[in-house]
Amino acid sequence: HQVLRIIPTNDEELQKVQELQDLEELQLDFWLAPRGLGHPVDIRVPFPSLQPLKAHLEANGISYSIMIEDVQTLVDDEQMEMIRGRHGLPLSTNTFDYATYHSLDEIYTFMDLLVAENPNLVSKLEIGRSTENRPLYVLKFSKGGTNRPAIWIDTGIHSREWVTQASGVWFAKKIVQDHENNEGVASILDKMDIFLEIVTNPDGFVFTQTQNRMWRKTRSRRSGSVCVGVDPNRNWDAGFGGPGASGNACSETYHGPYANSEPEVKSIVDFVKSHGNIKAFISIHSYSQLLLYPYGYTTTPVPDQKELDEISKKAVAALSSLYGTNYKYGSIITTIYQASGGTIDWTYNQGIKYSFTFELRDTGRYGFLLPAKQIVPTAQETWLALKVIMQHTLDHPY
Amino acid sequence: AAMEVPLSHGLASRAAALATGYLCYRRGSPGRGLALRSLRRARRQDIDDVGHKYYLELELEDVLDKDSTVICTAEVLYHLGNKNIAPDVQFTLEGELKNTDEADNIFYNRIKSLEKELVAENIPDSHGNVPPEMEPIRLLAWVASGYVIWQNSTENTKFQLAQIKHVKQVKRSDEYLEFDYMILLHDMVSQEIIPWEMTVLWHPQHGVQVTQDSRQPKHA
Numbered sequence: 087h088q089v090l091r092i093i094p095t096n097d098e099e100l101q102k103v104q105e106l107q108d109l110e111e112l113q114l115d116f117w118l119a120p121r122g123l124g125h126p127v128d129i130r131v132p133f134p135s136l137q138p139l140k141a142h143l144e145a146n147g148i149s150y151s152i153m154i155e156d157v158q159t160l161v162d163d164e165q166m167e168m169i170r171g172r173h174g175l176p177l178s179t180n181t182f183d184y185a186t187y188h189s190l191d192e193i194y195t196f197m198d199l200l201v202a203e204n205p206n207l208v209s210k211l212e213i214g215r216s217t218e219n220r221p222l223y224v225l226k227f228s229k230g231g232t233n234r235p236a237i238w239i240d241t242g243i244h245s246r247e248w249v250t251q252a253s254g255v256w257f258a259k260k261i262v263q264d265h266e267n268n269e270g271v272a273s274i275l276d277k278m279d280i281f282l283e284i285v286t287n288p289d290g291f292v293f294t295q296t297q298n299r300m301w302r303k304t305r306s307r308r309s310g311s312v313c314v315g316v317d318p319n320r321n322w323d324a325g326f327g328g329p330g331a332s333g334n335a336c337s338e339t340y341h342g343p344y345a346n347s348e349p350e351v352k353s354i355v356d357f358v359k360s361h362g363n364i365k366a367f368i369s370i371h372s373y374s375q376l377l378l379y380p381y382g383y384t385t386t387p388v389p390d391q392k393e394l395d396e397i398s399k400k401a402v403a404a405l406s407s408l409y410g411t412n413y414k415y416g417s418i419i420t421t422i423y424q425a426s427g428g429t430i431d432w433t434y435n436q437g438i439k440y441s442f443t444f445e446l447r448d449t450g451r452y453g454f455l456l457p458a459k460q461i462v463p464t465a466q467e468t469w470l471a472l473k474v475i476m477q478h479t480l481d482h483p484y
Numbered sequence: 485a486a487m488e489v490p491l492s493h494g495l496a497s498r499a500a501a502l503a504t505g506y507l508c509y510r511r512g513s514p515g516r517g518l519a520l521r522s523l524r525r526a527r528r529q530d531i532d533d534v535g536h537k538y539y540l541e542l543e544l545e546d547v548l549d550k551d552s553t554v555i556c557t558a559e560v561l562y563h564l565g566n567k568n569i570a571p572d573v574q575f576t577l578e579g580e581l582k583n584t585d586e587a588d589n590i591f592y593n594r595i596k597s598l599e600k601e602l603v604a605e606n607i608p609d610s611h612g613n614v615p616p617e618m619e620p621i622r623l624l625a626w627v628a629s630g631y632v633i634w635q636n637s638t639e640n641t642k643f644q645l646a647q648i649k650h651v652k653q654v655k656r657s658d659e660y661l662e663f664d665y666m667i668l669l670h671d672m673v674s675q676e677i678i679p680w681e682m683t684v685l686w687h688p689q690h691g692v693q694v695t696q697d698s699r700q701p702k703h704a
Contacts, residue, residue: 186611294610300646300647337674339675414493421492422497450644451519452608454646454670
């Protein structure tokens with residue numbers, strides 16, 4: 087193996103080098119990923135790919151130098167990590183391990199890397215701060231324009247549903263990989279923006295990693311109760327406080343003292359209202375393998391029930407097509423239970439017609455403790471369903 | 485009089501989870517756990533002065549071998565009023581369940597020959613990992629929790645075993661194996677995580693028995 091160094095000096099070179107990241111068959115290992123003009127790109131190249139890569143670079147007039155002539159093939163994985171100076175944090179989104187669960191720091195580092203690697207497509211917005219003052223970050227994927235119609239996706243609003251944050255990370259990378267690809271999201275991004283909030287409840291997430299793996303709620307405290315936290319999916323202003331949520335602060339479905347009391351919820355409400363042009367809103371949970379549309383707080387069907395049901399049918403079929411994973415679909419109240427103050431009931435009532443909630447794998451065998459090896463298959467199949475919803479939104483402007 | 489009523493997926497899936505738990509308890513072992521693969525058909529009858537009866541057709545899979553499935557026809561009767569009576573469950577199975585004698589005996593002998601009592605925690609761990617040698621311990625809990633689920637279910641609950649927090653073997657002078665488990669049950673309807681203690685007895689020829697069980701207080 088050799089390690090080659092390339093320093094892109096113009097946009098065309100930079101683009102060609104970025105494209106190398108997509109050539110999976112070459113198994114290139116980017117020790118330093120492309121960051122911009124003048125920044126070195128270091129690539130460890132396995133022996134079989136050396137000749138084809140060098141030929142490709144030469145044919146495109148891209149100069150390179152050989153930084154390491156012969157990386158010892160007997161260097162084991164751990165030493166490789168040390169040489170890269172990993173220190174537990176990923177160095178590029180190509181070396182990031184999507185098939186494992188990560189800490190909050192690792193996910194926030196991932197976001198910064200993704201933005202640095204793709205500055206023309208991805209930006210990071212801070213939409214607020216959690217109760218414990220952690221930043222609430224949203225990734226924006228945009229090819230330009232001003233206030234384009236947009237799709238919103240959030241994961242991790244319930245912190246114990248770990249496969250959702252992990253899938254969110256995978257979706258972010260996937261959008262970048264596929265943004266020029268017509269089987270991917272190219273046509274969607276040509277007209278619309280995508281907003282992705284990966285860790286919607288960071289306080290809860292940290293708590294699941296340090297204290298209680300089964301923590302669901304936020305970590306807000308109120309005087310007068312020993313119990314902590316509000317269910318962020320009962321805190322929205324849609325049927326707030328009605329049947330389908332609890333008024334008991336110690337309950338897992340405690341709705342909170344008033345609607346939008348939780349900063350994690352309020353920040354999204356404020357964002358949605360000030361953006362004003364969100365056309366699809368998808369909130370992702372686990373587990374149960376369901377695709378749901380409003381309402382949860384009432385048995386009255388939504389006016390768009392027929393259309394949402396048809397979209398769900400198509401989305402679920404697409405999801406199943408990959409690994410045969412079986413999903414059911416329907417309104418929240420008939421498919422699982424009555425739930426008031428829920429996210430997509432509010433977004434629907436705001437006029438965001440294409441409002442959906444997913445409950446990802448599995449159906450109870452592992453439940454919240456889904457083995458890490460199921461992260462990528464879960465994300466892959468869910469992505470197919472998300473694309474159906476996004477495509478329908480693109481094709482049916484309103 | 486009995487009246488057929490329209491049945492939503494939400495309600496049907498609760499009865500299905502209960503039936504699966506009961507079945508797993510009756511037919512399971514450390515070598516065999518059964519899980520619900522799909523709910524194929526469900527209907528409900530409300531019977532005056534008696535309760536609500538669900539008729540279900542379920543496809544169940546062997547947790548250790550996903551390709552091994554059986555069809556189960558089950559009737560679940562939730563009794564009216566009295567919350568202290570467990571629902572009645574009756575079932576018939578179509579298809580063969582794999583014979584687990586060999587695996588059961590290997591596990592039985594392995595535990596019997598341990599010098600120190602087995603102790604373990606957090607199965608699966610936070611990342612969903614189960615060490616291979618703990619799989620039978622986990623399946624035994626899965627089977628035994630079926631009993632707890634059956635005894636404590638109503639139309640407003642849907643329990644799943646979420647995790648084994650702690651398990652400790654209790655040495656016995658007779659032929660049975662005994663384990664004290666502290667498990668977490670997840671109720672999908674209330675979303676609560678409920679700690680539950682159970683004492684489980686097992687012998688390859690005598691099946692799984694839960695001799696004691698009690699709900700534990702939740703931490704704040």
